[in-house]
Amino acid sequence: MIRKLFHLKYRMLFPIVLVLVLIMGYPLVFSFWVSLHDYRLTAIENVQWIGLKQYAMLFKNASYWTAMRNTIVFVVMAVTLELILGFGLAVLLHRPTTLFRHFFRAILLTPMFITPIAVGLMFRYMLNSQLGIIPNLLRLIGIQIDWFGPQLALFSLALIDVWQWTPFMMLLLLAGLEALPSEPFEAARVDGASSWRIIWHITLPMMRPIIIASVIIRMLDAFRVYEYVYAITRGGPGESTETIQYHIYRVGFLYFRMGEASAMAYTLIVVILFLVVLLFYSLRWEREK
Amino acid sequence: MRRTIFVLTIVLVLVLAGCRPAVPTPTPPPPTKPPTVVETPTPTPAPKAVTLTVIMEQVPDYDIVAELTKKFEAEHPHIKIKFDAMPYDAMRDKILTSFLAPTATYDVIIVDNPWMDEFAKAGFLTPLDDYIAKTEGYDFEDFVGPIREIGVVDGKIYGVPYYNYALGLIVRQDLFDNPEYKAKYQQQYGKPLTIPTTLEDYVQIGKFFRAQGIYGAAMQPQRGYKVFEEWKNWLYAAGGNLLDEKGNVIIDNEAAQKALTLYIEMFRNAAPPNSLNWGFDEAMRSMAAGESATMISYNWMLPTLNKPGGPAGDLAGKFALYEVPGGKAVLGAWHWAIPKNTPHKDAAWTYISWLTSKPIDKQRVIMGGAPTRVSVMTDKEVWEKGYGQQYYETVLKILEDAEPLARGPRAEEIIIEVGTYLNSAVAGEMTVAEALKAAADKVREILARP
16 A cells, blocks of 8 residues: 555655645644634733634624625625626637737736736825826716725725736636637528627637636635735725725734634635635536536 | 655654644743943943844934934944834834844834833833933933823833824914904804814814815824824813723713714814825825815924925915814824844943933934924924924923823724724714724723733
């Protein structure tokens, strides 16, 4: 048995397993250990075992649930808009008749290359009611919008995410479109189907696995939203833009309560793992269909 | 086979070493040898060369300290100073990391007032009583009382004052002196237009200016620190506080409700629209642009606004500083402190005591630094070369009747949590009573923690 385990093909895996254990296993195990203790950075010599108490306390923690709800609302808003816009752009840039399509493909990808904290700072000024170009332009046509007011702030953050990450969605969907066989489309055109009918009855059904994969990849990424919140609203007004990552930062790095912050981070891992499992199952289900 | 077992053993050892939960790093034992004493008057061998790393906030006061430090290095050739200046947000994490490291990254730190009790009680700071006692002519009592007290935790001194950011009422004096406005106000309210000393008057004046086409107050209701910092002045003016003398939480009592109701009334009727997320920089821009008549802000904003060629342009010179309505102000201050884990404590004290000594502190204030010593604020030379007698006398009055934003080892958390509920109330997401009840419950919960 041991000899079989140490077959060359398994031994070849040892270096990467070792690296994974060191760079991922250690922080994971350590943070889980921390989440089971009253671990405060200002009382590091008095760390005490409290078991699952920290997890139980999360159920009563209203700020935690608000942050979780805000994160889910943000993810749903941002990813839905990114999917719609990304798909539209992908279809446009896929058409051989679109002028300068290669040029536009390159230009449209640029927001992705900017670091999210810079995007956050940029929009903080662009949407600022005193200095921002966007409120000023809107004022010229008589529209006054408080982008960071309690009703709109989370949506504004989602729009910023849409600006930055729609190109990523477009890229994935465009790759999917390019990989589709051309015969069904040619047949449909010969039969006289309109462009809308082709998209609705042929493109969308054939793209379904790609769409599911793209949405889940973007969702996983959007769950990590932190920079826009940090740079623009700091979770306000009230707690209306407090996302789970920002909440974890607040508890861990502002209040130095690492045990509680770790417990929250673990619950987030559970949510994200659930999404990953969903991704694999949905893809397998699509393949088997 | 033997080779395989060997490889397996190595892997297992590495894996187990990697998985072992880290034992919290104990704070390093005090150095066995006494630290190098650098300021010995006896003809002992030449003092050992030391480089001190100093963490500071990247603000105009940093430039003044850096400039003065050149003089210190010339006077003390064996001590070199290396600054690590950074934005406020990055400082607390960096200082904490330095405390937890086996050897300090920073030999001299500045501590914001909400962090003082937290750091001192965690055992991160060096008590300075003996150093102060041994330093001839230092005159610790000369620092204004309320600022001096922030550095004292459980009867020991852990920080010496460096910089104050007590809040005052900054107004456009030309608007208050305008005969047309004076007459109109007199006619409308039956009393003269004067600098407000009560909350009711302040709100009324705010609404009056709003009706004249100028916003009554540039406010800073941003969630967390900012709203708490501004509103707490209103709370004092209404006769309230966070805790009573016995330590009971009273932030939901009648005085607090009055303070928050009036604060919201002012925000809705006199402040610039869409300013719910404003902090002090946005409020300052609003004053500098001439769109607002008053603001409650840091006293050092006045020289900034009145500076010729500064942000206020032609309005420079038209701003004046007064005590906040009610008289009692929120006090913020930075203190110099020495981490317990630095091996260069003596050299660090040599630097701190030089920089905060009477003559150097006077120079610093003349160069534009925020004052903390009574003797400096009452010095005629400072009045002449600095921002004028009236400014320093007002600052001294503000400082003498001021109370820190919050105290205790949980001050940071209390400020952020209460500031979140206050912002919710201003945003209209919670009623005044709901927000204050939630804030009080939260503070009780925080204070009950071990």
